[in-house]
Amino acid sequence: xxxxxxxxxxxxxxxxxxxxxxxxxxxxxxxxxxxxxxxxxxxxxxxxxxxxxxxxxxxxxxxxxxxxxxxxxxxxxxxxxxxxxxxxxxxxxxxxxxxxxxxxxxxxxxxxxxxxxxxxxxxxxxxxxxxxxxxxxxxxxxxxxxxxxxxxxxxxxxxxxxxxxxxxxxxxxxxxxxxxxxxxxxxxxxxxxxxxxxxxxxxxxxxxxxxxxxxxxxxxxxxxxxxxxxxxxxxxxxxxxxxxxxxxxxxx
Amino acid sequence: xxxxxxxxxxxxxxxxxxxxxxxxxxxxxxxxxxxxxxxxxxxxxxxxxxxxxxxxxxxxxxxxxxxxxxxxxxxxxxxxxxxxxxxxxxxxxxxxxxxxxxxxxxxxxxxxxxxxxxxxxxxxxxxxxxxxxxxxxxxxxxxxxxxxxxxxxxxxxxxxxxxxxxxxxxxxxxxxxxxxxxxxxxxxxxxxxxxxxxxxxxxxxxxxxxxxxxxxxxxxxxxxxxxxxxxxxxxxxxxxxxxxxxxxxxxxxxxxxxxxxxxxxxxxxxxxxxxxxxxxxxxxxxxxxxxxxxxxxxxxxxxxxxxxxxxxxxxxxxxxxxxxxxxxxxxxxxxxxxxxxxxxxxxxxxxxxxxxxxxxxxxxxxxxxxxxxxxxxxxxxxxxxxxxxxxxxxxxxxxxxxxxxxxxxxxxxxxxxxxxxxxxxxxxxxxxxxxxxxxxxxxxxxxxxxxxxxxxxxxxxxxxxxxxxxxxxxxxxxxxxxxxxxxxxxxxxxxxxxxxxxxxxxxxxxxxxxxxxxxxxxxxxxxxxxxxxxxxxxxxxxxxxxxxxxxxxxxxxxxxxxxxxxxxxxxxxxxxxxxxxxxxxxxxxxxxxxxxxxxxxxxxxxxxxxxxxxxxxxxxxxxxxxxxxxxxxxxxxxxxxxxxxxxxxxxxxxxxxxxxxxxxxxxxxxxxxxxxxxxxxxxx
Numbered sequence: 001x002x003x004x005x006x007x008x009x010x011x012x013x014x015x016x017x018x019x020x021x022x023x024x025x026x027x028x029x030x031x032x033x034x035x036x037x038x039x040x041x042x043x044x045x046x047x048x049x050x051x052x053x054x055x056x057x058x059x060x061x062x063x064x065x066x067x068x069x070x071x072x073x074x075x076x077x078x079x080x081x082x083x084x085x086x087x088x089x090x091x092x093x094x095x096x097x098x099x100x101x102x103x104x105x106x107x108x109x110x111x112x113x114x115x116x117x118x119x120x121x122x123x124x125x126x127x128x129x130x131x132x133x134x135x136x137x138x139x140x141x142x143x144x145x146x147x148x149x150x151x152x153x154x155x156x157x158x159x160x161x162x163x164x165x166x167x168x169x170x171x172x173x174x175x176x177x178x179x180x181x182x183x184x185x186x187x188x189x190x191x192x193x194x195x196x197x198x199x200x201x202x203x204x205x206x207x208x209x210x211x212x213x214x215x216x217x218x219x220x221x222x223x224x225x226x227x228x229x230x231x232x233x234x235x236x237x238x239x240x241x242x243x244x245x246x247x248x249x250x251x252x
Numbered sequence: 253x254x255x256x257x258x259x260x261x262x263x264x265x266x267x268x269x270x271x272x273x274x275x276x277x278x279x280x281x282x283x284x285x286x287x288x289x290x291x292x293x294x295x296x297x298x299x300x301x302x303x304x305x306x307x308x309x310x311x312x313x314x315x316x317x318x319x320x321x322x323x324x325x326x327x328x329x330x331x332x333x334x335x336x337x338x339x340x341x342x343x344x345x346x347x348x349x350x351x352x353x354x355x356x357x358x359x360x361x362x363x364x365x366x367x368x369x370x371x372x373x374x375x376x377x378x379x380x381x382x383x384x385x386x387x388x389x390x391x392x393x394x395x396x397x398x399x400x401x402x403x404x405x406x407x408x409x410x411x412x413x414x415x416x417x418x419x420x421x422x423x424x425x426x427x428x429x430x431x432x433x434x435x436x437x438x439x440x441x442x443x444x445x446x447x448x449x450x451x452x453x454x455x456x457x458x459x460x461x462x463x464x465x466x467x468x469x470x471x472x473x474x475x476x477x478x479x480x481x482x483x484x485x486x487x488x489x490x491x492x493x494x495x496x497x498x499x500x501x502x503x504x505x506x507x508x509x510x511x512x513x514x515x516x517x518x519x520x521x522x523x524x525x526x527x528x529x530x531x532x533x534x535x536x537x538x539x540x541x542x543x544x545x546x547x548x549x550x551x552x553x554x555x556x557x558x559x560x561x562x563x564x565x566x567x568x569x570x571x572x573x574x575x576x577x578x579x580x581x582x583x584x585x586x587x588x589x590x591x592x593x594x595x596x597x598x599x600x601x602x603x604x605x606x607x608x609x610x611x612x613x614x615x616x617x618x619x620x621x622x623x624x625x626x627x628x629x630x631x632x633x634x635x636x637x638x639x640x641x642x643x644x645x646x647x648x649x650x651x652x653x654x655x656x657x658x659x660x661x662x663x664x665x666x667x668x669x670x671x672x673x674x675x676x677x678x679x680x681x682x683x684x685x686x687x688x689x690x691x692x693x694x695x696x697x698x699x700x701x702x703x704x705x706x707x708x709x710x711x712x713x714x715x716x717x718x719x720x721x722x723x724x725x726x727x728x729x730x731x732x733x734x735x736x737x738x739x740x741x742x743x744x745x746x747x748x749x750x751x752x753x754x755x756x757x758x759x760x761x762x763x764x765x766x767x768x769x770x771x772x773x774x775x776x777x778x779x780x781x782x783x784x785x786x787x788x789x790x791x792x793x794x795x796x797x798x799x800x801x802x803x804x805x806x807x808x809x810x811x812x813x814x815x816x817x818x819x820x821x822x823x824x825x826x827x828x829x830x831x832x833x834x835x836x837x838x839x840x841x842x843x844x845x846x847x848x849x850x851x852x853x854x855x856x857x858x859x860x861x862x863x864x865x866x867x868x869x870x871x872x873x874x875x876x877x878x879x880x881x882x883x884x885x886x887x888x889x890x891x892x893x894x895x896x897x898x899x900x901x902x903x904x905x906x907x908x909x910x911x912x913x914x915x916x917x918x919x920x921x922x923x924x925x926x927x928x929x930x931x932x933x934x935x936x
Contacts, residue, residue, distance in 0.1 A: 106849025
């Protein structure tokens, strides 16, 4: 279980990204985080694996206090939490296989990994995960020769190498052609349902939330303005989250 | 799809292998790896040539087996050939080849030869360390200030003395003697002297001819600044019209334009391949020694460099407006005026500012041969063993060039940012513009005077100049001249290779310390960052030619001293470029790799290294290219190589032999320029 209590993040330039955010994610949930750009969604997700240092508050993951973890313990927590990014964040010049194998770095010996050596076991795992996302043919091509949708699937395979119990997905489909959004989210849904991986995913489009999420929270200016089931978001709620100007849009 | 390709070539594997056995690279070429194949063949040819040359000329790698004498360097070449066969076979069976082995073997051969021909004496760096300390002490105590105690000769006040003086003054203690700028410093910057007023003042009626008034006499550094400014102005004025003749998209609209285009481009490339300092040698024969010769030499080289950049800028303009204006029925001149010029003014200005920076640097060394500016001053002080006077020149040059570098970069950034101004205020000249114009004209007139521009001399060349022109057309291509020139040219190329390597070895670790995104945010690392960046900037502000004197004193005259001087500037430039490349990496992958639980070293290995290796290699090739150009002139200061040969031929008035040297330089520099640009294009 992931438990966020009174989380606050103030950036050095004074921006209040999160002001007193509290919520819980039960194991096996597919939880969506919605809100406008700049509402604090990315900051929230990055505080959970401490890519960003929270200013105050407490984050508990599987009964471990993430906020106080240091050094090797922090790395051990990170390796249990997979992350998928809006811009995919692949190393463009490295091969697809190498990119996937980097997902294993939290497990392997440092010296060996610096020499670029991975065990046969890890390589087999990498091919299996590439198979899972339908890209085993592309293992040896350079990452930047893939399309956006394929790159994001490599990102998923990389996260799977960590054998994660939780996946943080930061706007995983926002940089993709809308028609590809479903293909990516279906993979996440499959992992959630078949492997029981908890998913915490920030999304832009409300109909994607309706379709995939089991629960949702909404952030506005760093404050939780809604928490509940996706279908509970009615027109009034919608205006409260996105502002009076906003219109509902649907994508195919 | 991928599998079908590998099966067809797998069938061809024996054929491919056989091809590479007989002609290196042929198998690779057959497999559509055209670049790889061509490079392998080229390298086998080049390596065989240099191994043979090194054995014949320097006895490098000589081994005697009974009555048979040969070079052991043939062995790595044979291994290189074997690697090529192995590589072809691997590629044919669909496996990725390994370039590393080939690169290592070629590097082994090249470095063994480079080490020997450059006459590397690393032990001298240690055994003659006492000499190095003496130079270092002189550099730290430049002849800039003097302290004169009552009843004593004024003494030079160096670094320690200045700190002591500052301490005395701050603590309010009694100060003995007076601190003032030294005579040497006034030689560099200038001094006021009572004398007759300048021609300009008399002509403007502001002074009478026999009036005596204190007058500022420009020093060597001010002269250098004037040379750089004037050369930039003249070359811009000349390059703007020329660049249109070298722009393909303009010339293709004129009948016969393509021919003009090719002639123009070739001319620009040839002129550009000859360094400013070498132009200086030629121009001196034309107008005689002096700062005017420096201005002309700089202008010639700068016109060619700017002409190329300008014409490329013209070729890359947005064709939309051109199409639109042409559609209105405008002729070529109108199209240029209304669709081309508005687009090219900002980039042209930016290139001019960049060139100003480069010209100021060249102006500091052109005096080595042309006899004006601070370069001339340095030659004179070194000749008299005045290392503290020389040190003062280095420090003042560093200050001026750092300032120029900063201003040029800042103004360029402003221009290229290209903000739309509030409103275009009518036709009237604002007061500010008028003041700028008046100040600009005054500056121009002053520089004209300081640089002793003598237009008449341009049209009355010395009689030897016509001999030079005649001899440059009928150059000496006899066997022994060719042998000497080939030898010196190859030494120069190898010297540049070693200098690049030495510089890079130190620049790589240093660049990591000077990259803001990796050093972290602690106070110490912020200090390290500023120290490293300042070190790069100070070392980079002084031309390699000015450093040679230090290394000549330390390791002795010869190519090794030249290579060391080049290594210093290489370290500074590569350090700057590398650290900027590190700062420009995409942070996303670092974030992603860190999120998997990887530690700091693993993040560097998997997210940073793959991003920086290609730009690093690209910069290394670029630097080697630059160093070959610089190495052609390093000999003028005792750094060995082809420059020494050239100045000897010039000194003995053997212009037909000097012409051969210049021809070689043009060919080698242009070839390297082309090859390095192509290679870098492939890499990025």
